[in-house]
Amino acid sequence: MTQRAIRYGATEDEKALYLDLVKKHGSPLLVISREKLLQQYNTLKQQLPGVALYYAIKAFPYPAIIEILDKAGACFDVASAGEIDLLQAQHISGRRTIHTHPIKKDAEIRAALRGGSTTFVVDNIDELKKLLPYRQRIGVLLRVSFRSETTQIDLSRKFGCSPDSVIELVEQASALGAHIRGLSFHVGSQSTLPKAHVEAIERCSQIINDAAAINPNPMDILDIGGGFPVSYNFEDMDNEAYFTPIREAIKQYVPDGIRVIAEPGRYLIAPAVTAISSVSGKAKRGDYQWYYLDDGVYGSYSGQIFDHACYPLQILNDEAQREVAILAGPTCDSIDIIAEDIELPKLEEGDLVIGHMMGAYTYATSTQFNSLSGASIIVI
Numbered sequence: 001m002t003q004r005a006i007r008y009g010a011t012e013d014e015k016a017l018y019l020d021l022v023k024k025h026g027s028p029l030l031v032i033s034r035e036k037l038l039q040q041y042n043t044l045k046q047q048l049p050g051v052a053l054y055y056a057i058k059a060f061p062y063p064a065i066i067e068i069l070d071k072a073g074a075c076f077d078v079a080s081a082g083e084i085d086l087l088q089a090q091h092i093s094g095r096r097t098i099h100t101h102p103i104k105k106d107a108e109i110r111a112a113l114r115g116g117s118t119t120f121v122v123d124n125i126d127e128l129k130k131l132l133p134y135r136q137r138i139g140v141l142l143r144v145s146f147r148s149e150t151t152q153i154d155l156s157r158k159f160g161c162s163p164d165s166v167i168e169l170v171e172q173a174s175a176l177g178a179h180i181r182g183l184s185f186h187v188g189s190q191s192t193l194p195k196a197h198v199e200a201i202e203r204c205s206q207i208i209n210d211a212a213a214i215n216p217n218p219m220d221i222l223d224i225g226g227g228f229p230v231s232y233n234f235e236d237m238d239n240e241a242y243f244t245p246i247r248e249a250i251k252q253y254v255p256d257g258i259r260v261i262a263e264p265g266r267y268l269i270a271p272a273v274t275a276i277s278s279v280s281g282k283a284k285r286g287d288y289q290w291y292y293l294d295d296g297v298y299g300s301y302s303g304q305i306f307d308h309a310c311y312p313l314q315i316l317n318d319e320a321q322r323e324v325a326i327l328a329g330p331t332c333d334s335i336d337i338i339a340e341d342i343e344l345p346k347l348e349e350g351d352l353v354i355g356h357m358m359g360a361y362t363y364a365t366s367t368q369f370n371s372l373s374g375a376s377i378i379v380i
């Protein structure tokens with residue numbers, strides 16, 4: 001099990017900021033930092049020059065995030081009609097999207113076409129056949145399955161064709177009158193070593209070259225997916241060490257004339273969001289001091305269940321005297337526990353608990369269980 005990172009204490013500026021935000025907006029809160037989001041976007045642009053970035057909206061589907069990234073020049077990865085609606089509400093052209101869900105109903109395809117999407121992903125012939133009626137208006141990518149040994153969230157079992165089957169699928173597509181414009185992959189989310197991307201880029205590049213030999217219409221897109229990791233332990237990520245091998249693999253293996261794109265979700269948004277919750281009540285049960293917060297795993301901390309994340313926590317009080325405690329969420333369910341067996345200084349009702357790196361797959365998977373309205377979202 002991942003070790004929980006806890007920071008005790010805060011600078012006076014941090015304390016003032018958190019207290020002021022709660023005074024103005026109440027608790028619980030999810031605070032989006034415009035500056036941090038742009039910093040993540042610009043770092044990724046620098047680390048992967050020439051790679052077009054399509055923000056994976058599913059990570060945190062929220063208008064202000066879309067607006068900030070839109071102004072910064074990002075494109076968008078969509079996987080449902082609802083995500084397309086979010087873009088349309090901001091008059092963002094569907095031409096700046098890629099529809100990445102490999103399995104979809106015709107109604108979803110039509111909604112995406114109405115929204116202006118022109119690039120779609122499939123991973124088998126039955127799904128390709130669904131796109132045939134629209135083939136004059138769209139480009140199709142084939143999703144190939146690769147698994148990162150270090151990934152926290154495996155996506156290779158549910159989606160993607162095997163690398164060995166690509167050429168046959170390209171031939172079948174061609175026999176049906178459809179053109180495969182490129183390949184896509186996703187090595188899994190929170191893939192902590194660059195090796196998975198490097199190997200997938202090398203293999204896809206070989207396949208693109210092999211396909212060119214049998215296909216008069218060569219491929220021109222390679223989508224290297226998301227999966228880029230963030231640090232959940234208060235340590236700065238070594239971007240240079242992580243991205244250099246990926247950058248070099250693109251340079252070394254990807255054939256000329258191929259447009260490389262990526263679909264980052266977590267890397268862009270995780271560090272840009274901070275959760276602020278407060279103690280609603282407490283109880284001593286056996287050896288444990290329980291603190292009940294106004295946010296939990298049915299709310300912003302839902303990623304602890306669905307995303308296997310272990311968010312770093314900050315307690316503003318840095319008193320050295322601590323006791324073994326449990327931080328629980330506000331619902332009536334006993335699974336709603338954020339952290340167990342952690343050392344905490346004495347907390348009082350109203351004290352704040354801060355969750356860091358809370359942007360990816362948090363709000364996105366939160367529920368209204370117990371009819372709780374959940375954290376308010378603000379942008380600073």
Ligand SMILES: Cc1ncc(COP(=O)(O)O)c(C=O)c1O
Nearest residue numbers: 056100189226227263264265266
């Ligand atoms: C197709 C696709 N693209 C992009 C992403 C974003 O991945 P990440 O958040 O790891 O960057 C996901 C995540 O599930 C995905 O399924």
